Amino acid sequence: MIGEMTINEIQEGIIEEFAGFEDWMDKYAYLIELGTDLSGLEAQYQTDQNLIKGCQSKVWFNAKLEDGVVKLEADSDAIIVKGIAALLIRVFNNQTPEAIMNADLKFIDEIGLKQHLSPTRSNGLVSMVKQIKMYGLAFNHKANN
């Protein structure tokens, strides 16, 4: 994709942005802002099929393949979770299925989200990433068959 940023370039941008925050409150205030600004999903897409299992809050992801790239939308009833979903959309939106499948998500660790959102059942982050990768896999399979 000429002119589009790669997943790694986008991640670098996020890491740089978060490096500017002095404490956790600024970081979470920013996530709240991102969550508030994300336009979300229309009710028709808030289906059980789009619901990410294993989260304490409800998170929906809707994905489609258009012109060879994946278009992602997401919503959540919890704002911070929605903010995290917004970051994931920024990283994965408009990327090819293959790039999504092979992506190495280092930004979660580096912006200190992983330590706060440990991979337990209550944490949607791990499930969200898994779901997006599944979309990548499914679309890639579809494109090659």
Add this chain to the structure above:
Amino acid sequence: MSLDPIKLRQDFPILSEKIYGKPLVYFDNAATTQTPTQVTDVMVEYYNKYNSNIHRGVHYLSNKSTEGAENARIKVQKFINAAHSHEVIFTAGTTESVNLVANSFGECYISEGDEVIVSEMEHHSNIVPWQMLCQRKKASLKVLPFNDNGELMIEKLDELITDRTKILAVNHISNSLGTINPIKEIIDFAHSKNVPVLIDAAQSIQHKKIDVQALDADFLAFSGHKLYGPTGVGVLYGKEKFLNEMPPWQGGGEMIQEVTFEKTTYNELPFKFEAGTPNYIDIIGLGAAIDYVEAIGLDAIDAYEQELLAYATEKFNAIPNLKIYGTAKNKTSVISFLVEGIHFYDMGMLLDQMGIAVRTGTHCTEPVMQHFGIEGTVRASFAFYNTKEEIDALLAGIEKVCKMFGVKHA
């Protein structure tokens, strides 16, 4: 009678921990209570000096371990005032205790068309085992409802109980609402209709003095880790009459008297229900926890926790946009709440950043959430080692979160 929380806190090293560099405020006591060194020391001592599989051992160590575990049984017996020590069965916890009764009592007494009653405010572990039993036996599960304050509508029992009702299972204290249920009244009424009662005491054993004989409870279940004891150990109290009639639930070592390939005869109580190597060091730890709690005194603990609850409830009620779920007259030190416009998970995550441990979600009581039409709550639950200063820290934390979300706070 009063207690000194500052002094008692020193028994719990974890309470001095820093979380993200901030002092820990532990308000998740309804999920698990912390364990004092008086308990862990005893367990370490047994591991280091006496560890040996109990019962039937010929050697010194096995005798020491057996003595420790059986003394713990007697401590439990006295603690809940059971008539006999063999009415105390050690299990893995409340959940296993309920499953034991649902399976064994269920096998013995429940058949097609019979009925089991639970309340609307039960923990899933006092619903699902009964539901599974009812499915197996083609029996039906009936529900005793609660009102919007979170109080059981016990007047409905009269119409709920029929001549097909075989058991009623109800909690003493609700884990998500904090309601203290009038179990004596419930048991008396059920008994007047010849229905035995199982009490889930997981949330009351650490707050209230329980006397199974005075209550006339038929079964009572609780966990060690909610009584300042170790995880993985719990108790099922059952009346001798029932336990003798009920078949064993799990088979294995310990629970047998004689085994041939043709036939096995079962051991007597309590061992009939304790298949396999018992969790003896945790059992010994549970005994130590009972000693610890009794040295402070449950009355003193209850009085102080009520003081914390009253203090917190008053302050919480003063916060606009905050709603407490569970406003029964008779409550224990649990506050379930939501702030309008702030998801419980967001609230919990941000409080965690301030070193404050609360629980969020459905608290394994989805029907309670359905009653109120909500997805979950934030739950703060207090123990005797908590202080008013910590409640102030929680209030300041909630205020901070409200500010971050632009929700009016005061």
